[in-house]
Amino acid sequence: MIDASMENMPERALAWHRAGQGAVLATVIETWGSAPRAVGSQMVVSGAGEMEGSVSGGCVEGAVVLEAMEAVGSGAATLLEFGVSDDQAFAVGLACGGRIRVLLEPVGGAMPVAVLEDLVAARTARRPVAYVADLSGARRKLVGPDADPERFRMDRSGITEDGESFVHIHNPALRLLVVGAVHIAQALVPMARIAGHDVTVIDPRPAFGAAARFPAVTMIEEWPDEALATLGLDARTAVVTLTHDPKLDDPAIRAALGSEVYYLGCLGSGRTHAKRVARLNEAGFSAAQIARIHAPVGLDIGARGPGEIAVSILAEITQRLRRG
Secondary structure, three states, rough: OOOOHHHHHHHHHHHHHHOOOEEEEEEEEEEEEOOOOOOEEEEEEEOOOOOOEEOOOOOOHHHHHHHHHHHHHHHOOOEEEEEOOOEEEEEEOOHHHOEEEEEEEEEOEEEHHHHHHHHHHHHOOOOOEEEEEEEEOOOEEOOOOHHOHHHHHHHHOOEOOOOOOOEEEEEOOOEEEEOOOOOHHHHHHHHHOOOOOOOEEOOOOOOOOOOOOHHHHHOOOOOHHHHHHHHOOOEEEEEOOOOHHHHHHHHHHHHOOOOOOOOEEEEOOOOHHHHHHHHHHHHOHHHHHHOOOEEOOOOOOOOHHHHHHHHHHHHHHHHHHHHH
């Protein structure tokens, strides 16, 4: 699972800048070979040499820190490139001869404070934005998903085709909200967390949501519609209902259908879903809205048992996220 602390570099950079320490954001903008950190990975360095995050490993990070401390004073952007041969690979954290390019941007210099503040505000509000840096000039701006829907859908940061700009996608963290603390949920939750989702389980029945059954999992013991209203639903959220009880599942389904969630999956046979559709029709939902429901939930892989069903659900969620 991705360490969330590694992904809060803009927030840390802004905090250090406001504290008067100075801050430089180091961002991996391009990789070749087997570089250990993906494009978009970041590290922030203060004027005192403090650092958080990672752009690679080994002595590459040390070299970035030294360059960043020099950049604090100048305010100018710096583009670094690191490459190693195979016999040096493990010493510097670039296994198998990988190469990386790292962009250094001092806050208040190459990175305007106002742009960083807007970026942090968007991230806090779970609003998807992309930070666009001109690699040959001083232009910095934020753009929304309409600028490049495919990049946002695939979480794909990178250099534009003309080579002139770096586009850093800042999508809200993926969330999976599971309604029903049942046996399938016990298998699905750890899988989804490994895949990078923030997972919350919702079930008003205390016996089902006991900590012994779901250790270290965010659990909400409220009626699903109330819990979903509190959590908020957006285009980076998936909802799965697993209780088989219309009193619990239906309120969650109605809430999800009235939102922008990218995936809604519901446990139950075809017969169960037909009854569900009838109830939703009576409640005034259109055929197009109801067609958003994935039911029976999960890809049809012949799954048997909670573990395999959980695999099929996570596979379908991933398919919907990445292929639309």
